[in-house]
Amino acid sequence: MKFFIDTADVSEIKDLSSSGFLDGVTTNPSLIKKSGRNINEVIAEICDIVPGPVSAEVAATNYNDMIAEAQVLKKIAKNVTIKVPLTWDGLKACRTLRDEDVLVNVTLCFSASQALLAAKSGATFISPFVGRLDDIGLDGMDLISDICTIYSNYPNLNTEVLVASIRSPKHVIEAAKMGADIVTLPPNVLKQLISHPLTDNGLKAFLEDWKMTGQSIT
Numbered sequence: 205m206k207f208f209i210d211t212a213d214v215s216e217i218k219d220l221s222s223s224g225f226l227d228g229v230t231t232n233p234s235l236i237k238k239s240g241r242n243i244n245e246v247i248a249e250i251c252d253i254v255p256g257p258v259s260a261e262v263a264a265t266n267y268n269d270m271i272a273e274a275q276v277l278k279k280i281a282k283n284v285t286i287k288v289p290l291t292w293d294g295l296k297a298c299r300t301l302r303d304e305d306v307l308v309n310v311t312l313c314f315s316a317s318q319a320l321l322a323a324k325s326g327a328t329f330i331s332p333f334v335g336r337l338d339d340i341g342l343d344g345m346d347l348i349s350d351i352c353t354i355y356s357n358y359p360n361l362n363t364e365v366l367v368a369s370i371r372s373p374k375h376v377i378e379a380a381k382m383g384a385d386i387v388t389l390p391p392n393v394l395k396q397l398i399s400h401p402l403t404d405n406g407l408k409a410f411l412e413d414w415k416m417t418g419q420s421i422t
């Protein structure tokens with residue numbers, strides 16, 4: 205399973221990339237706003253830090269303008285992935301960009317039928333938003349299960365399932381059990397993945413006992 209980080213905060217990305225866990229980065233207009241940075245500059249910096257796919261989202265809603273924005277974004281670096289919304293224009297732009305060999309992430313997916321259309325449009329990644337489905341009282345992970353089943357029924361569909369809008373480590377483990385290809389993690393959830401109170405308590409007890417032996421390994 206690949207781990208992407210869902211942020212446009214360069215210092216956070218630098219910090220986490222030293223772990224060697226980061227396979228890619230996703231951003232969206234809200235994350236760019238939160239960073240307070242210019243999109244072209246911040247995407248260029250992120251692409252320098254992380255060699256994997258870095259998603260930069262178009263802000264246009266019609267096909268021609270999406271393609272015009274994609275032309276600008278894709279020039280930033282080889283690993284820029286163009287993120288388009290799951291609309292008819294977005295899917296049309298996806299097909300055009302994929303025909304030019306540009307990586308495309310189709311975002312704002314909330315149903316299996318949308319995921320099927322994105323795959324048929326040649327999307328590199330489909331981003332189903334699990335947390336936002338949970339927020340309205342549905343089960344976001346049911347959607348991941350459906351998409352994984354559908355895609356695996358048709359091996360000629362090469363779209364990777366990129367689980368987005370993740371709120372907790374539980375989403376990550378469930379996605380891994382279902383065989384999703386990628387999770388995009390907010391930095392706080394990535395940090396939570398390692399936490400376990402029994403690890404902390406166990407280490408504390410080992411260190412206290414070790415001190416009492418009076419030994420040193422080096």
Ligand code: E4P
Pocket residue numbers: 210230231232311331333335336368369370388
């Ligand atoms: C994915 O690419 C999106 O940027 C993101 O996961 C949205 O998550 P949110 O629902 O926490 O905003």
